[in-house]
Amino acid sequence: MADSVRETVQAKTADMVSMRRALHAMPELGFEETQTAAYIAERLTAAGLEVHTGIGETGVVGVLEGASDGPSLMVRADIDGLPIIEKTGLDFAATNGAMHACGHDGHITMALAAAEMLAGMKEQLKGRLIFAFQPAEEIVSGALAMERDGMFDRWKADRVIGTHLWNQLPTGFVGVNRGTVFASADAVRIEVTGKGGHGAMPHLTIDPVATAAQIVSTAQTIISREVSPNEMGVVTFGQIHGGSAPNVIADTVVVEGTVRAYKPEVREQIFDAIKRITSNVAGAMRGSASFEQLYGAPPVINNPEVASWTAGIAAQVAGEDNVDEADPVSVGDDMAEFLNRIPGTYFLVGAAKDGTEGHHNARFDFNEDCLPIGAEIFVRSALDFLK
Ligand SMILES: [Zn+2]
Ligand SMILES: [Zn+2]
Known part of the structure; x- marks a missing residue:
């Protein structure tokens, strides 16, 4: 089965790259992600998920029911861009005055690709997958907005996972911390x-x-x-x-x-x-x-047991030698609100690319080779937790 997962992800990689570029060209600021939400909802619907829009204003929840009952796993991805005028010179650079300068276009891609791939493996799943596409992370408001719309009550999850790609870490590396990831x-x-x-x-x-x-x-x-x-x-x-x-x-x-x-x-x-x-x-x-x-x-703090499980999955994807604890970073992320309610892991997918600047810079970019790595960790986590 391990090999068939890898093959599925490899076959999906070209689609992931074009998805990422399409999303990169249409960045939207927090609570204004209407086009982005429509794009996500359309693809989730086409894949056969039950789709709920307007969860936290512009947030989207996609639910994939497995073949039989079992535990629930939530996958969270943030979807907003920043008020930065892009200066990357990329063919698919944004021209609307906003920019995906933090890699959230990559996060949407990895989660959406995982949802589409897992929809094709439904018979193997015992339980439920909940894909939470969260708006307004950059203004640390989207997670609580989704909560106000009842997300955590309507879709109970036993575990939550999510990723931030990180272009200060080498591509191919996955950081899984047993404790603190980001600051308050x-x-x-x-x-x-x-x-x-x-x-x-x-x-x-x-x-x-x-x-x-x-x-x-x-x-x-x-x-x-x-x-x-x-x-x-x-x-x-x-x-x-x-x-x-x-x-x-x-x-x-x-x-x-x-x-x-x-x-x-x-x-x-x-x-x-x-x-x-x-x-x-x-x-x-x-x-x-x-x-x-x-x-x-609040600070982003992983549940140590769930993080150990994630590290094991990440090792299957990236190789044992490429998975380790990463230094915590003094940035914030309202993934913390998910982790404070559901035991889970926020893992970092290395995405360094030569000639680019760091996150929130007008010349930020990341190595697209990180996309299949993050997506495969999502897919394998779902297959393992819902087996
Ligand atoms: Zn950011
Ligand atoms: Zn970010």
Whole structure:
């Protein structure tokens, strides 16, 4: 059977490449993936799956029932692009002002190809496969939107798997971590309120620019002085807005940043510290400040037992020597919401390609040889779990 799976995947590879290129040329931003969702729904329907659209606005769920009862496996793929003007020069580059600069076109392809191949192997399956095509990963909103539309209640799964292709890892390599894969990803918004006035008479004002500067620099001591040296954490303030002229002291300043951590408890520790520093520093400087945690995803943490199972499947596909733990990456991904509800694995499929830049760059691209690897892991996982 092992060989027949490989043959099926090889026979599907040309179709996967053309699917990926078609999707690459039509990137859509989070919750705007209408064309993409229609493409997915059409192919799933043609393959004979039961298709549900509008799950989480533009999300799509495809259900494949096996020949008899058994466990359920969910396969999750994210489907959105980024607001980046593509500069790859590829024949199939997007021209609509958005870009699949994270490889989600590859994720859709691998999951869709697996669904189509498995539909042809239905008699071998005892149980149910649920393909969850999730919108709006890049704005970490799509997983919870699907939950609000009842996805986790309507389609109960015993395990969930998903992949992110990763062009910083060699093509042919598969990273399967028994624990943390990606960090939490949250944003903070701080509004510092002072009292505006003449820049030449600061004693009559409360300067929110000076206060914001103290908050930003004091917050940098959270990682260096408060979080254990054994833990990972990031506090980055990417935006400060305030003031209207060099000689005018503003009333307010807005500071926005991002927070990352590999552990839920460190995530909370950092937030508590930013909040404490914000209000106390502002108070010490006679001003006030509000603190808001804007949105976020928890860290992406695999279930160790399910990850061991996935590593075994990946070894059948890529070879024992090409499967290993990967260094966790400080990016976020709302696959975390799936993994917090269903034991599962998010594995990384290496996709390095010479002459390209990393994820979220206008010159990002990946090696399409990764597509059959990810798709074959999905297919073999389904055949093994539903055997
Ligand atoms: Zn991304
Ligand atoms: Zn991504």
